[in-house]
Structures are given as structure tokens and as C-alpha cells.
Amino acid sequence: MYVDTVLYAFVDNVPFAMRCLKQDDVTSQYINALNNEKKYLETKPVKITQEGQREYVGNVVDSCSNVLAGLFRGGELIGTSGGQFSESGDATIGIFLFDDWRRKNLGAVLVWMMCEFVRREFGAGIMRAGMKKENKPSLGSFLHCGFEIASARDEQYSVMLEQYKLKVPKGCVKMN
Numbered sequence: 354m355y356v357d358t359v360l361y362a363f364v365d366n367v368p369f370a371m372r373c374l375k376q377d378d379v380t381s382q383y384i385n386a387l388n389n390e391k392k393y394l395e396t397k398p399v400k401i402t403q404e405g406q407r408e409y410v411g412n413v414v415d416s417c418s419n420v421l422a423g424l425f426r427g428g429e430l431i432g433t434s435g436g437q438f439s440e441s442g443d444a445t446i447g448i449f450l451f452d453d454w455r456r457k458n459l460g461a462v463l464v465w466m467m468c469e470f471v472r473r474e475f476g477a478g479i480m481r482a483g484m485k486k487e488n489k490p491s492l493g494s495f496l497h498c499g500f501e502i503a504s505a506r507d508e509q510y511s512v513m514l515e516q517y518k519l520k521v522p523k524g525c526v527k528m529n
């Protein structure tokens with residue numbers, strides 16, 4: 354799925370934007386970041402190429418049930434979030450920040466902007482996500498935005514949020 358809209362926010366006075374990714378957004382920096390992530394992007398191929406990722410982004414743009422958004426800081430792509438819609442209109446989201454941008458509390462910013470983006474543009478009322486129990490940065494990012502743990506089975510947490518409970522992370526101001 355693809356929409357032309359851009360969502361803007363200030364985070365500690367720095368402008369951030371979120372919009373759907375296009376094939377041209379697949380830079381070598383994005384590819385390197387994907388290939389550097391060895392632990393938590395379980396469904397990605399062993400080695401991602403620029404051509405392969407462009408094809409993937411093109412497929413998401415053409416799909417009826419998936420969306421892939423980029424998080425931009427002052428124009429630079431620093432992370433992505435994918436959303437998958439169920440028939441009932443719920444959205445399951447995944448988050449990914451490029452290495453240099455981690456440990457700066459931007460995980461919650463990414464979750465917050467994606468929830469807002471998906472609600473406004475696609476009308477999703479319930480958001481879900483899943484992560485390994487050991488993935489504290491991911492769990493923390495979702496909990497900061499108001500998500501609650503829905504189940505904790507084996508090694509995996511499932512978290513969910515009704516959109517009206519979405520919390521704005523500290524230091525964030527929405528622009529549009």
C-alpha cells in the first residue's frame with residue numbers, strides 16, 4: 354500500500370518525518386543497516402542486496418495488506434516500520450532503527466509515529482506487535498507508547514494497543 358502523505362513531528366526540537374517508502378529510498382546505507390542486524394530481523398534473507406530490497410519495497414507498495422514507512426530525521430532515513438493489516442483492520446507492526454540511531458530513545462518515537470500514521474491513513478483501531486522476551490529495547494519502545502502485554506508465551510511477547518490509548522513519548526510534539 355502506498356499513500357503520499359507525510360507525518361511531521363518535533364522530537365526535542367528536531368524535525369522528524371514519516372512517509373511510505375519508495376524504491377528510490379533504498380540506499381546503500383539502508384542496505385548496510387539491514388545486513389548489520391544479525392539478531393532480531395528473523396524473516397530477512399541472509400544477505401540483502403539493493404536490487405532485492407527495491408523489489409521488496411515495490412511489492413509492498415503494490416500490496417493491499419502491507420505498508421512500509423520510513424522515519425526521517427532532518428531528511429535522512431534512520432529507520433523503518435512495517436505494518437500488516439488483518440481483514441478486521443487491525444495492524445501488526447514491526448520496527449527497525451539503523452545502528453547509529455539506537456539507544457537515543459527513538460524506538461518509542463518510531464512506534465508512536467507509525468501508530469499515528471497507520472491510524473490516520475489506514476484507519477487501524479488496534480495495533481499489535483510481537484518480540485522476543487530478551488528484546489528489551491523493542492518491548493520498552495512499545496510500552497512507552499501505551500502498549501500492554503497481551504501474552505507471554507515461550508520466548509515471545511505479544512503486545513497490543515487500542516489506538517485511543519496511544520501515549521506521546523517524552524519530548525515529542527506533533528506538527529500536522
Ligand SMILES: CC(C)(COP(=O)(O)OP(=O)(O)OC[C@H]1O[C@@H](n2cnc3c(N)ncnc32)[C@H](O)[C@@H]1OP(=O)(O)O)[C@@H](O)C(=O)NCCC(=O)NCCS
Binds near residue numbers: 449457463484
Ligand atoms: C527495537 C529498536 C527500534 C529500539 O530502538 P533503540 O534505540 O534500540 O531503543 P531505545 O533507545 O529507544 O530504548 C527503548 C527502551 O529500551 C531500553 N534499552 C535500549 N537498549 C537496551 C539494551 N541494550 N538493553 C536493555 N534495555 C535497553 C531503553 O533504556 C528504553 O527503555 P527505558 O526508556 O525504559 O529506559 C532497535 O533496537 C532496533 O531497531 N532493533 C533491531 C530490530 C528489532 O529488534 N526490531 C524489533 C523486532 S520486534
